[in-house]
Amino acid sequence: MAEQHKLARGVALVGAGMSKFGAFKGKSSRDLFVEAFNEMLASVDQPFDPNQIEALFVGNYSSDLFEGQGHLAPILASWTGLNPLPAVRVEDACASAGAAVYQGILAVASGMYDVVVVGGVEKMTDLPTEKVTDTLATAADTQFEIPAGFTFPGFYAAMATSYMHAYGATPETLMKVGIKNHNNGSLNEKAQFGAKISTLMEARKASAAKKGLPIPEWKDELEFLHDDKANPVIAWPLRLYDCSPVSDGAAVVLLVSEDLAKKFSDCPIYIAGMGQASDGALHDRKELNSIPSARLAGQKAYQMAGVGPEDIDFAEVHDCFTIAELLATEDLGFFERGTAWKAAENGETSRDGSKPINLSGGLKSKGHPVGASGVGQVVEVWKQLRGQAGERQIKRPLKYGLTHNVGGTGQTCVVHIFEKRD
Amino acid sequence: MAEQHKLARGVALVGAGMSKFGAFKGKSSRDLFVEAFNEMLASVDQPFDPNQIEALFVGNYSSDLFEGQGHLAPILASWTGLNPLPAVRVEDACASAGAAVYQGILAVASGMYDVVVVGGVEKMTDLPTEKVTDTLATAADTQFEIPAGFTFPGFYAAMATSYMHAYGATPETLMKVGIKNHNNGSLNEKAQFGAKISTLMEARKASAAKKGLPIPEWKDELEFLHDDKANPVIAWPLRLYDCSPVSDGAAVVLLVSEDLAKKFSDCPIYIAGMGQASDGALHDRKELNSIPSARLAGQKAYQMAGVGPEDIDFAEVHDCFTIAELLATEDLGFFERGTAWKAAENGETSRDGSKPINLSGGLKSKGHPVGASGVGQVVEVWKQLRGQAGERQIKRPLKYGLTHNVGGTGQTCVVHIFEKRD
Numbered sequence: 001m002a003e004q005h006k007l008a009r010g011v012a013l014v015g016a017g018m019s020k021f022g023a024f025k026g027k028s029s030r031d032l033f034v035e036a037f038n039e040m041l042a043s044v045d046q047p048f049d050p051n052q053i054e055a056l057f058v059g060n061y062s063s064d065l066f067e068g069q070g071h072l073a074p075i076l077a078s079w080t081g082l083n084p085l086p087a088v089r090v091e092d093a094c095a096s097a098g099a100a101v102y103q104g105i106l107a108v109a110s111g112m113y114d115v116v117v118v119g120g121v122e123k124m125t126d127l128p129t130e131k132v133t134d135t136l137a138t139a140a141d142t143q144f145e146i147p148a149g150f151t152f153p154g155f156y157a158a159m160a161t162s163y164m165h166a167y168g169a170t171p172e173t174l175m176k177v178g179i180k181n182h183n184n185g186s187l188n189e190k191a192q193f194g195a196k197i198s199t200l201m202e203a204r205k206a207s208a209a210k211k212g213l214p215i216p217e218w219k220d221e222l223e224f225l226h227d228d229k230a231n232p233v234i235a236w237p238l239r240l241y242d243c244s245p246v247s248d249g250a251a252v253v254l255l256v257s258e259d260l261a262k263k264f265s266d267c268p269i270y271i272a273g274m275g276q277a278s279d280g281a282l283h284d285r286k287e288l289n290s291i292p293s294a295r296l297a298g299q300k301a302y303q304m305a306g307v308g309p310e311d312i313d314f315a316e317v318h319d320c321f322t323i324a325e326l327l328a329t330e331d332l333g334f335f336e337r338g339t340a341w342k343a344a345e346n347g348e349t350s351r352d353g354s355k356p357i358n359l360s361g362g363l364k365s366k367g368h369p370v371g372a373s374g375v376g377q378v379v380e381v382w383k384q385l386r387g388q389a390g391e392r393q394i395k396r397p398l399k400y401g402l403t404h405n406v407g408g409t410g411q412t413c414v415v416h417i418f419e420k421r422d
Numbered sequence: 423m424a425e426q427h428k429l430a431r432g433v434a435l436v437g438a439g440m441s442k443f444g445a446f447k448g449k450s451s452r453d454l455f456v457e458a459f460n461e462m463l464a465s466v467d468q469p470f471d472p473n474q475i476e477a478l479f480v481g482n483y484s485s486d487l488f489e490g491q492g493h494l495a496p497i498l499a500s501w502t503g504l505n506p507l508p509a510v511r512v513e514d515a516c517a518s519a520g521a522a523v524y525q526g527i528l529a530v531a532s533g534m535y536d537v538v539v540v541g542g543v544e545k546m547t548d549l550p551t552e553k554v555t556d557t558l559a560t561a562a563d564t565q566f567e568i569p570a571g572f573t574f575p576g577f578y579a580a581m582a583t584s585y586m587h588a589y590g591a592t593p594e595t596l597m598k599v600g601i602k603n604h605n606n607g608s609l610n611e612k613a614q615f616g617a618k619i620s621t622l623m624e625a626r627k628a629s630a631a632k633k634g635l636p637i638p639e640w641k642d643e644l645e646f647l648h649d650d651k652a653n654p655v656i657a658w659p660l661r662l663y664d665c666s667p668v669s670d671g672a673a674v675v676l677l678v679s680e681d682l683a684k685k686f687s688d689c690p691i692y693i694a695g696m697g698q699a700s701d702g703a704l705h706d707r708k709e710l711n712s713i714p715s716a717r718l719a720g721q722k723a724y725q726m727a728g729v730g731p732e733d734i735d736f737a738e739v740h741d742c743f744t745i746a747e748l749l750a751t752e753d754l755g756f757f758e759r760g761t762a763w764k765a766a767e768n769g770e771t772s773r774d775g776s777k778p779i780n781l782s783g784g785l786k787s788k789g790h791p792v793g794a795s796g797v798g799q800v801v802e803v804w805k806q807l808r809g810q811a812g813e814r815q816i817k818r819p820l821k822y823g824l825t826h827n828v829g830g831t832g833q834t835c836v837v838h839i840f841e842k843r844d
Contacts, residue, residue: 056700062492064487069563070487070513071515073513073514074514074700074701074834078701078706084701084714086700087834089512089513090511091492105532106534107528110528110529110532111430138493140493141491142489142491276510277508278500279496279505280496284500293506407496408493411497412495412496412509
């Protein structure tokens with residue numbers, strides 16, 4: 001039918017906020033969501049009456065399993081003063097928040113609403129770590145994959161070994177991705193692990209010295225990351241510092257119809273393109289070293305925006321594991337298949353590289369409250385495009401930022417392209 | 423902002439199907455969804471290529487807790503051959519499926535898609551009953567309500583006592599609602615408990631006779647329903663036969679843009695109006711004998727459709743408990759506040775009454791696979807408006823059918839109005 005998808009009207013982003021990501025004992029999804037909501041309200045340039053909001057979309061993976069609370073959307077509507085507005089939860093595992101943004105855009109484009117709030121939230125740290133792993137495993141195929149013993153580090157380890165085998169990357173490539181993202185995250189006050197790997201390394205040395213223990217003699221970050229004690233193998237080749245953390249957090253954005261954008265914002269950010277795709281579970285795929293749904297979602301978004309990968313100034317991609325960032329930058333066409341690892345090693349994805357990736361620190365350093373991450377990515381794009389990213393701001397002029405949010409092993413991928421207009 | 427909500431383009435229903443509702447050992451959500459999907463495909467009047475479908479929306483309350491399977495949408499996309507299309511789960515507790523229909527309509531109206539599938543599914547019977555009750559309780563406020571000992575029969579019992587106290591209804595009124603819905607369900611081959619109460623009563627008598635036990639001397643259905651052994655109190659005044667069952671099932675519909683409707687269907691059914699609203703949890707409300715979100719969702723739907731309650735020929739309402747049907751028919755304006763119980767006693771809501779309610783048997787008799795029920799209601803409206811409801815078909819000409827789907831105790835309500843055009 002629709003050869004070329006086109007929204008009935010344009011949609012713009014006019015506000016964005018997030019809670020700090022981290023482990024917050026005693027705070028529930030509600031508390032975190034309210035923090036993010038309030039920051040979003042404060043981010044709107046023009047005087048703005050929250051009564052103008054008409055609907056709430058909530059990305060959340062599983063408050064059911066993490067907090068024993070289902071039916072989260074109307075609760076969050078209550079806690080943000082938004083009820084009796086329509087409130088709905090959108091779920092696509094770790095792509096839940098990206099999928100919620102996607103639905104929020106469709107809702108505004110439909111004509112039904114002019115002003116909607118889209119948020120994402122997850123409260124993961126109330127469960128012990130092994131329970132978190134089991135809960136996340138429900139995002140895979142629990143009939144065919146989980147009984148075979150897979151959990152997510154294993155899935156992504158399989159993808160990593162496939163990629164390394166095919167193209168020649170090494171575990172050190174992955175470590176370099178982690179080092180880069182921690183460098184970025186060290187400039188993000190909202191990051192859960194907002195410290196450089198070198199800083200963490202020095203802290204370990206200082207701690208050993210203080211305790212009168214032998215001081216480890218790591219000559220650099222890579223040697224530290226190769227240390228089986230400091231950085232144990234989780235599922236080879238993935239080590240602890242290749243994995244995003246277990247996190248609590250929330251992020252919220254405000255979307256309006258394009259014609260209203262300037263009434264809310266001095267510098268609105270426009271939705272230029274969007275794409276979403278699904279796929280079978282990993283066991284059922286022909287290839288492990290690329291995520292087909294990401295390629296397709298990217299293609300759709302580029303087509304809608306009328307741009308190509310070369311036009312994207314920077315991107316926030318779904319680095320739930322370091323390998324995932326390499327796959328993402330190939331799937332999105334930033335680099336040819338099999339070459340992203342060289343680009344990463346050459347610094348092309350660093351803050352001052354040709355294609356900066358995960359300026360926020362990514363899921364790796366910023367944290368990964370799974371149902372919030374997709375909106376958290378949008379918050380970073382909002383800040384960068386508006387020149388409000390502080391110390392981590394890209395210095396050159398920016399026009400297009402992209403977000404890439406993956407659910408599971410890629411059963412879902414959602415890509416959005418955001419545009420700053422002159 | 424938008425004083426009067428208006429979709430950018432119209433949307434029509436051109437196919438609908440459902441699995442049988444019941445308890446199906448060994449069948450998962452996937453199996454049930456595929457059954458419903460296949461029936462939907464077969465229901466489309468004109469030759470139809472499933473490759474025309476562009477997206478999948480899945481209503482589901484908690485496959486996470488019921489089956490240990492999250493990220494259900496792309497799995498169902500795989501099993502129905504729909505991947506790599508965008509697939510997303512929509513959750514609003516027992517209103518999940520209604521909310522999914524709502525999102526599917528917005529998606530088509532947005533211009534992004536011309537043809538979408540919306541389904542709902544729940545597989546509840548793998549858990550023991552007490553676990554099901556606990557799982558459903560997560561749809562309430564688990565910070566403020568569940569620790570106080572409430573589960574859903576208790577919530578609705580509180581609503582029932584409030585209603586009876588205010589207006590004079592009695593437990594017998596509720597029993598009459600159940601008798602009516604079982605009468606309707608006895609004509610629905612998809613119903614989980616598709617037998618009249620009188621039939622169940624006679625079966626009990628026959629069973630006692632066969633076992634040589636004293637044959638109970640119930641003179642009529644009401645006496646049977648008053649029998650504490652045959653129909654035990656669950657939470658006074660609600661007895662077993664006032665409660666909808668624990669169910670497995672799925673339902674699926676096909677939505678297209680209005681301009682394409684006749685290409686798919688000889689008798690498309692058009693979306694005339696829709697409304698959704700949210701509310702705080704029950705403990706935080708000023709009134710217990712009405713559901714504010716239902717009143718508001720109904721008003722929105724009527725306003726959009728340009729019709730009033732008097733124009734609605736019949737409705738499928740959310741009778742998770744018998745009391746809920748009485749509240750619904752007042753909240754929707756079919757009867758004045760405090761009078762629905764008299765209307766029910768007078769037979770006005772029966773199949774040959776002035777305002778037939780729950781011709782399918784309702785959740786009470788048809789079954790209540792929670793995340794499927796909202797789409798199941800739409801399937802009945804589709805059949806009735808097209809004159810395909812078999813023995814339970816309303817004989818007079820029909821123009822408007824309404825669905826009313828409630829999440830939790832009314833933290834969410836979704837109302838849709840469907841129209842048959844000449």
